[in-house]
Amino acid sequence: MEVRPKRLNEMWLFEEQTHNMKLGLRMTQVLRNIKSQYQDLLVVETPEYGKAMVLDGAIQVTERDEFCYHEMMSHLALCSHPNPEKVLIVGGGDGGTLREVLRHDAVKEAYLVDIDEEVIRAARDFFPTLSCAMDDPRARVLPMDALKFIEDNKETFDVVIVDSTDPVEFAAGLFEAPFYANVHRSLREDGFIVCQTESPFSDPHVVTGAYEALKQVFKVVKLAVGFMPTYPTGFWTYGIGTKGLDPAEVRRPAPEGTRYYSHDIHRAAFVLPPFLKAMLG
Numbered sequence: 022m023e024v025r026p027k028r029l030n031e032m033w034l035f036e037e038q039t040h041n042m043k044l045g046l047r048m049t050q051v052l053r054n055i056k057s058q059y060q061d062l063l064v065v066e067t068p069e070y071g072k073a074m075v076l077d078g079a080i081q082v083t084e085r086d087e088f089c090y091h092e093m094m095s096h097l098a099l100c101s102h103p104n105p106e107k108v109l110i111v112g113g114g115d116g117g118t119l120r121e122v123l124r125h126d127a128v129k130e131a132y133l134v135d136i137d138e139e140v141i142r143a144a145r146d147f148f149p150t151l152s153c154a155m156d157d158p159r160a161r162v163l164p165m166d167a168l169k170f171i172e173d174n175k176e177t178f179d180v181v182i183v184d185s186t187d188p189v190e191f192a193a194g195l196f197e198a199p200f201y202a203n204v205h206r207s208l209r210e211d212g213f214i215v216c217q218t219e220s221p222f223s224d225p226h227v228v229t230g231a232y233e234a235l236k237q238v239f240k241v242v243k244l245a246v247g248f249m250p251t252y253p254t255g256f257w258t259y260g261i262g263t264k265g266l267d268p269a270e271v272r273r274p275a276p277e278g279t280r281y282y283s284h285d286i287h288r289a290a291f292v293l294p295p296f297l298k299a300m301l302g
């Protein structure tokens with residue numbers, strides 16, 4: 022059956038979130054539409070969620086809800102690690118995670134390693150509220166493959182945040198045990214890894230696959246959950262591994278003015294519904 026748009030000149034952005042489900046956002050303007058060396062990159066204006074960046078058809082950030090995701094990606098680890106001084110962000114070329122990481126005064130240095138320079142450029146051109154921390158003197162922005170970076174890395178980090186695209190093509194290795202082992206080697210004794218691990222409704226195999234792979238490498242592995250409206254199903258998971266510390270424990274203050282994260286949210290995020298516990302075995 023064909024469903025006709027109400028107005029002929031309406032433009033819609035559709036993300037195919039599973040083979041049988043799409044999210045649609047009405048858009049009013051296309052601001053950038055290019056093929057980078059690695060992926061199709063689209064920046065559009067939408068009335069509902071503000072500007073949105075889309076890579077290979079998948080929404081990465083929207084101005085309206087990005088805080089839900091970036092605050093969880095950053096503060097779950099940075100408020101649990103006793104003294105996070107040096108942080109590595111894998112992917113995250115939009116700058117949102119970097120912005121949140123650098124809200125912590127304890128952080129002395131933060132690396133952002135994204136394979137695609139065009140994502141970084143688009144963030145600087147269209148998303149100043151996300152990319153604002155890229156010029157912070159504590160930030161080091163490196164356009165390169167993070168798999169290669171971590172393989173060759175001789176530095177040590179307190180926290181590694183894997184803010185990647187879905188596990189396909191050049192991002193697939195970022196969800197696998199050999200990569201986690203290289204991260205483990207690069208982490209100090211109190212070190213944390215945090216990974217975006219998708220939705221248990223649209224991509225249950227990614228949630229369980231990443232969780233199992235983390236468990237092969239890290240002594241303590243926990244899953245946290247949160248809301249993220251424009252990601253598939255809006256129900257998101259974060260996989261966290263440490264060398265012994267309990268990531269559900271809060272050890273440090275949150276930055277002032279967070280809009281999603283709080284210490285109560287931190288503790289609650291690790292309380293999993295029974296269906297998800299069962300899924301993790």
Ligand code: SAM
Pocket residue numbers: 076079080081082111112113114115134135136137140165166167168184185186187191192195217
């Ligand atoms: N959390 C967002 C999501 O799930 O939609 C991801 C946001 S961020 C824009 C994802 C970034 O990961 C992209 O800019 C992409 O270029 C980067 N990326 C994917 N694979 C990578 C790799 N192997 N090394 C470095 N960056 C990578």
